[in-house]
Amino acid sequence: MKKFLQRFYIILILLFLYVPILVLIVQSFNAGKSRAKWEGLSFVWYEELFKSSAIMDALKVTVTIALLAAVISTVLGTLAAIGIYAMKKRPQALMMTLTNIPMTMPDIVTGISLMLLYLFFRVDRGYWTMLLAHITFDIPYVILSVMPKLKQMNKFSYEAALDLGCTPGQALRKVILPAVKPGVVTGAMLAFTLSLDDFTISYFTTSPLVQNLSTLIYSQARKGIKPTLNALSALMFITLLVLLLIVNRRTADNHPVKS
Amino acid sequence: MADNNVSRAEYVSMEEQPRLITLNNISKEYDGVTVLDHINLYIRKKEFVTLLGPSGCGKTTTLRIIGGFETPTEGTVIFDGQDITNLPAYKRRVNTVFQKYALFPHLNVADNIAFGLKLKKTPKDEIARKVDRMLELVNLSGYGKRSVESLSGGQQQRIAIARALVNEPEVLLLDEPLGALDLKLRKEMQLELKSMQQRLGITFLYVTHDQEEALTMSDTIVVMRGGRILQIGTPKGIYDEPKNAFVANFIGESNIVPGVMLKDELVEFCGARFACVDEGFGENAEVDVVIRPEDIVLVGEDVGHLTGVVRSVLFKGVHYEMMIEAGGILWKVHSTTMEPEGSRVGLSVVPFNIHIMHKMEEANAK
Numbered sequence: 151m152k153k154f155l156q157r158f159y160i161i162l163i164l165l166f167l168y169v170p171i172l173v174l175i176v177q178s179f180n181a182g183k184s185r186a187k188w189e190g191l192s193f194v195w196y197e198e199l200f201k202s203s204a205i206m207d208a209l210k211v212t213v214t215i216a217l218l219a220a221v222i223s224t225v226l227g228t229l230a231a232i233g234i235y236a237m238k239k240r241p242q243a244l245m246m247t248l249t250n251i252p253m254t255m256p257d258i259v260t261g262i263s264l265m266l267l268y269l270f271f272r273v274d275r276g277y278w279t280m281l282l283a284h285i286t287f288d289i290p291y292v293i294l295s296v297m298p299k300l301k302q303m304n305k306f307s308y309e310a311a312l313d314l315g316c317t318p319g320q321a322l323r324k325v326i327l328p329a330v331k332p333g334v335v336t337g338a339m340l341a342f343t344l345s346l347d348d349f350t351i352s353y354f355t356t357s358p359l360v361q362n363l364s365t366l367i368y369s370q371a372r373k374g375i376k377p378t379l380n381a382l383s384a385l386m387f388i389t390l391l392v393l394l395l396i397v398n399r400r401t402a403d404n405h406p407v408k409s
Numbered sequence: 410m411a412d413n414n415v416s417r418a419e420y421v422s423m424e425e426q427p428r429l430i431t432l433n434n435i436s437k438e439y440d441g442v443t444v445l446d447h448i449n450l451y452i453r454k455k456e457f458v459t460l461l462g463p464s465g466c467g468k469t470t471t472l473r474i475i476g477g478f479e480t481p482t483e484g485t486v487i488f489d490g491q492d493i494t495n496l497p498a499y500k501r502r503v504n505t506v507f508q509k510y511a512l513f514p515h516l517n518v519a520d521n522i523a524f525g526l527k528l529k530k531t532p533k534d535e536i537a538r539k540v541d542r543m544l545e546l547v548n549l550s551g552y553g554k555r556s557v558e559s560l561s562g563g564q565q566q567r568i569a570i571a572r573a574l575v576n577e578p579e580v581l582l583l584d585e586p587l588g589a590l591d592l593k594l595r596k597e598m599q600l601e602l603k604s605m606q607q608r609l610g611i612t613f614l615y616v617t618h619d620q621e622e623a624l625t626m627s628d629t630i631v632v633m634r635g636g637r638i639l640q641i642g643t644p645k646g647i648y649d650e651p652k653n654a655f656v657a658n659f660i661g662e663s664n665i666v667p668g669v670m671l672k673d674e675l676v677e678f679c680g681a682r683f684a685c686v687d688e689g690f691g692e693n694a695e696v697d698v699v700i701r702p703e704d705i706v707l708v709g710e711d712v713g714h715l716t717g718v719v720r721s722v723l724f725k726g727v728h729y730e731m732m733i734e735a736g737g738i739l740w741k742v743h744s745t746t747m748e749p750e751g752s753r754v755g756l757s758v759v760p761f762n763i764h765i766m767h768k769m770e771e772a773n774a775k
Contacts, residue, residue, distance in 0.1 A: 306511035309478050312498040313505045314525035328515040
């Protein structure tokens with residue numbers, strides 16, 4: 151009986167989590183416009199999706215921003231992690247706390263504060279302000295992925311490289327980066343994923359003229375949900391699912407659970 | 410004993426070697442704490458010098474200053490006539506074997522050893538030749554393609570040594586390189602390192618807290634404590650003539666008792682007078698008297714200088730270790746013959762084996 155209840159509970163949770171998404175995916179293949187009636191299997195909404203220039207523009211914005219933000223935040227975050235690692239204990243603890251705060255802060259607070267910052271400096275919001283915002287919220291996650299790898303490294307590795315004739319720059323390239331590479335790759339993928347599915351912060355840091363997919367869906371949904379959005383959401387869900395699975399697999403490999 | 414005589418003979422020839430490294434008045438402070446307090450030291454070419462002392466005595470800091478990983482707060486480091494105090498580590502003609510090996514896990518054994526040569530743009534075939542020669546030297550021929558993480562601690566240590574030696578440094582710095590190995594392996598590696606050093610004719614600067622290791626391997630031992638050098642000498646010199654009670658206690662085992670130097674060659678302790686060979690302490694000077702456990706001879710109850718009672722007996726393999734109470738002091742005595750617990754014995758020491766030392770200075774005693 152107890153076992154049955156446990157199973158039932160878990161199944162209930164999973165249903166609540168995934169049935170909406172499942173409905174959405176199924177609906178994206180519905181030939182009719184009505185959500186109440188199944189009118190046969192069709193790819194018509196997917197076709198329309200790729201014909202819509204608004205959606206295609208938004209897709210371009212989303213992907214380029216995710217890529218740029220991932221690359222830039224990975225470079226900055228990795229260097230920051232190395233710098234923080236080299237600090238003495240107390241400044242190091244302080245920096246790590248400062249790094250963690252943005253991650254625990256609600257997105258809406260980050261979004262609004264960035265918007266206020268742009269307004270204060272009279273920066274016109276658009277593509278570049280959104281990119282800057284994405285880089286900002288990505289960096290802490292990169293630092294957090296790289297730091298454990300640095301801590302696992304033999305603390306004399308850097309000195310050994312210098313000892314064998316490396317300049318500090320060569321030591322970074324030939325010894326430190328190879329040692330932290332798995333963490334860097336994980337951080338980059340995490341940054342890409344976070345940027346790809348962000349709505350709240352993007353909403354506050356761009357103008358209505360430059361939309362990414364999530365802000366576009368939001369503004370269109372206010373006028374009533376078109377079935378093309380079902381198709382779009384289904385595609386986004388699948389993409390993010392795949393990316394997250396890869397990230398999780400990597401993280402699991404990096405921190406093997408001791409049984 | 411014979412071994413120690415050999416090292417002294419070598420040390421005599423060592424004196425003809427030019428000085429390679431000189432430390433002038435080196436001090437190092439971290440956040441106001443003095444770790445090194447005006448160290449003066451020179452190291453000759455081809456010499457095997459050991460910095461010996463308890464943890465926190467400044468021995469590793471001294472090594473790191475020579476390696477270029479620390480800059481002294483005060484003083485200069487002279488290498489082959491040139492001031493290298495501010496020269497970065499990668500420009501120095503020294504190489505280091507680190508405490509935990511610090512091999513690069515993303516490279517295989519051969520690439521680890523070749524690391525320094527590749528930086529110097531050595532031709533490929535020459536690198537291959539030198540790496541093979543090094544693997545042979547450390548008895549790991551054929552291990553080149555292995556990953557370093559698949560090797561045991563002892564093998565990793567050999568690779569770390571090979572990686573440093575392949576660059577043909579003028580000085581090899583070794584920071585407690587055998588600390589992580591078990592006793593048997595450590596003894597083997599001590600002998601191997603020593604013979605390697607003699608064959609290659611490279612100067613070794615070795616850091617350890619293990620006095621036996623220091624006595625076995627070194628031409629010269631530098632005993633350190635609290636950021637200062639207490640004594641510099643050959644292993645035999647330091648063992649036989651420790652400068653103060655700390656050195657005597659740190660190098661080997663000792664009985665240290667307070668005494669009064671009545672006049673030259675006559676000392677009083679435990680209520681008895683002993684002939685000794687030391688002089689120049691003045692009259693009625695308070696001193697420390699050091700006697701090694703193996704220098705106390707057990708004799709008949711009535712013929713010894715002191716009479717005592719055996720309190721405990723331990724069998725130590727080669728000898729027995731007995732604690733004997735005599736003259737109000739518990740003496741540690743090593744002897745190949747055993748006296749049963751509770752028996753009364755006489756203790757005797759020949760004058761030559763009584764070492765008189767000044768009371769330790771306050772500064773050193775902290």
